[in-house]
Every structure is written in structure tokens, then in C-alpha cells.
Amino acid sequence: MDRRALLRTAAQLPLALLANRALGAGVTAGAGAPLRAKRLGPGSTVMLVAPASNVEEDVAIEASAELLESLGFRVKLGPNLFRRNQYLAGTDAERAADLNGAFRDPEVEGIVCLRGGYGSARILPLLDYDALRRHPKVILGYSDITAILNAVYAKTGLITFHGPIAATNLTPYALAAFDAVLTKPEAPVALAAPPAFEAVRGQVRREDRLQTFQPGVAEGVLVGGNLSLVASLLGSPYLPDFQGKILFLEDVYEAPYSIDRMLTQLWLGGVLEQVAGLVFGKFTDAEDSNNTFSVETVLRERCPPGKPCLRGVMIGHIDDQAVVPVGARVRLDADAQRLTLLETAVR
Numbered sequence: 001m002d003r004r005a006l007l008r009t010a011a012q013l014p015l016a017l018l019a020n021r022a023l024g025a026g027v028t029a030g031a032g033a034p035l036r037a038k039r040l041g042p043g044s045t046v047m048l049v050a051p052a053s054n055v056e057e058d059v060a061i062e063a064s065a066e067l068l069e070s071l072g073f074r075v076k077l078g079p080n081l082f083r084r085n086q087y088l089a090g091t092d093a094e095r096a097a098d099l100n101g102a103f104r105d106p107e108v109e110g111i112v113c114l115r116g117g118y119g120s121a122r123i124l125p126l127l128d129y130d131a132l133r134r135h136p137k138v139i140l141g142y143s144d145i146t147a148i149l150n151a152v153y154a155k156t157g158l159i160t161f162h163g164p165i166a167a168t169n170l171t172p173y174a175l176a177a178f179d180a181v182l183t184k185p186e187a188p189v190a191l192a193a194p195p196a197f198e199a200v201r202g203q204v205r206r207e208d209r210l211q212t213f214q215p216g217v218a219e220g221v222l223v224g225g226n227l228s229l230v231a232s233l234l235g236s237p238y239l240p241d242f243q244g245k246i247l248f249l250e251d252v253y254e255a256p257y258s259i260d261r262m263l264t265q266l267w268l269g270g271v272l273e274q275v276a277g278l279v280f281g282k283f284t285d286a287e288d289s290n291n292t293f294s295v296e297t298v299l300r301e302r303c304p305p306g307k308p309c310l311r312g313v314m315i316g317h318i319d320d321q322a323v324v325p326v327g328a329r330v331r332l333d334a335d336a337q338r339l340t341l342l343e344t345a346v347r
Helices: 003-023 058-070 092-104 120-126 129-134 143-156 172-183 227-232 256-268 295-301
Strands: 045-049 074-077 110-113 138-141 160-162 211-214 217-226 246-252 277-284 309-311 324-326 329-333 338-341
Touching: 045 058, 045 092, 058 074, 092 110, 092 120, 092 129, 120 143, 120 227, 129 143, 138 143, 143 160, 143 217, 143 227, 143 324, 211 295, 217 227, 217 277, 217 324, 227 246, 227 256, 246 256, 256 295, 277 295, 295 309
Parallel strands: 045 074, 045 110, 110 138, 138 160, 217 246, 246 277, 277 309
Antiparallel strands: 160 324, 211 309, 217 329, 329 338
């Protein structure tokens, strides 16, 4: 090798090493059996972390730790959990350090996020995916945490969990969903079905109604989460392959035109063509001051032709929130308006 070639190779080496560090070991999620964490139960040790934003006051963090203790868990606090950096819960390095510490701690069996907000995507290149692959554990959160849930599954094949954060109490519905997936796993089991409603004379179910936008039945691995986060990560190495997947989406405080824009981004990016089926959760507080399209119109228009599409399941910024395993196999029956978990998501 001549001197010029040697210098060129040497110059490229740091970039290659940086890329390898950022991208992890290049696992193709969904190839073969998924990686499962141990189920949680009384006495399990969980770590409370804030990978995105923080709550305003320390007393809310203390209450969140007590919530986890009320579930029978032993609780560790991320060393930087009380940090605040404007709209972020500490610096990127601090937030990543808490997650990596939880990944590497052999005592920790579960990781529960304090809240969402903003900032999860900023730390994705800093996470130690190899450590998590060696020591798989439950990761639970939603909203902005969508970035971490999908990145971990894409990089390691580990099933992660879109569900309640620690900053809010669990309703009876949310607690039952938590147990059915994480502590007393069952399969097959209905996922994100609306709460029971007793029909009486003069009353009908008005909230939590399901709508079949496209008929049909499909099976596949479940991926997705918050629409804003999925759209923002499109084209990055931190989303799983969408081919043959069942995609679920939800959002909050997004007007119909904004929902339209992000769904169009997924359509133009080929995502909606690749998936086997589409599940819409709740798009809460989506009011628009202008008299434009409704959320229903926007969602219906973007359903992939010939593929089952169901709207209204209990996924999103709501009190009665399901626990949804990212990376587990499900059946979507839009005709029967049912989403079914086909395999237990923990061992």
C-alpha cells in the first residue's frame, strides 16, 4: 500500500469506528426469535430514568418512585434523575449515562421512564445496545420514548413496551393491561381493546369506539408508537424494517393537517406500502381552529389499500392505556375489530 492510500485509510478509520459505535452490531430485528426480558414480579428491581424531559418538581419524582414501589418493585433511581437542562432532563450525556447504567446493572430487571416530552432521539447514538443484548430487561414508556423503544428493538431484537409512564397513576384498566403483558403474561390475549361498556336503554357507547377503515386480517410483528417520533426517525438506522409488520400509531396535540403531513411522510417513504396492517390508537386534543378535514378523514385516507386498518384502540395519551409490546407477533382482525397478542412478550 502506498503512502497516499495508507493516509486515506487512516483518515477513514475514526469515522468507521464512530459509525460502528453509533449503529451497534447491526442486528436485523425480526430475523429469528425475538429477544425477551424476564417478566416482572414482586421484588423485581426496576430503575426509574428520564431519557427525555423531566417533571417540574422533585416531589413528583418521589411520588413516581412510590408508584413503582406500590406495584411490589424495588426501585433504583437514575443517578441523574433530578437533573434539569431547560426542556431536557439533564444533558444528553447524563441522560444516556442513566440508561446505559440501567442496561449494565445486573440487578435491574426493568426500566421505567418518568415521562416523555422531548429528547430521546438525541441520545440514540450514545446507547450501549450490546450491554442490553447481553442483559435483556423490560423497557417501558410512551410518547417521546417511542424513539428508544423502536431503536432498541431495531438494534437488538429485544421486545420493548409502549405503555404507562411513572409520572401518572394507573387506572384499573391500565393496571390490568400491565399485568396481562408484563407480570402474568398470557397468549393469545386481546391487546388494547376498549373498556367494557354496559348498554342500557337510552345510552350507547360514545367514547372509545372502534372503526374499521379497511377490512381484512393480517399477522405480523408489531412496531410503531407516537406518529411524530416515527416520522422524525424515518431514514435513520433507529427504526426497524417495516416489511410485513403491523404498524400502530398515536399522537397528541397535533392538528389534522399535521397528522396528514406526517402520515404522508410515511406514505412517501414507502412505509405504508411495506406494512401488513395499520392500527390507529388515540389522536387526542387534535382540534384545529380552522374548519378543515377531521382526524377521521385524514386517517381513513392514508390507510394502505387492500390492508386491514383499524382505528380507536386504547393506545395513546389517555388514562386507560394499554401495554403494547414492540417486537411481538400479533394478529390484526379489522373485520372483528380485534388486535390479539399471539405470543408472550416476556419469559
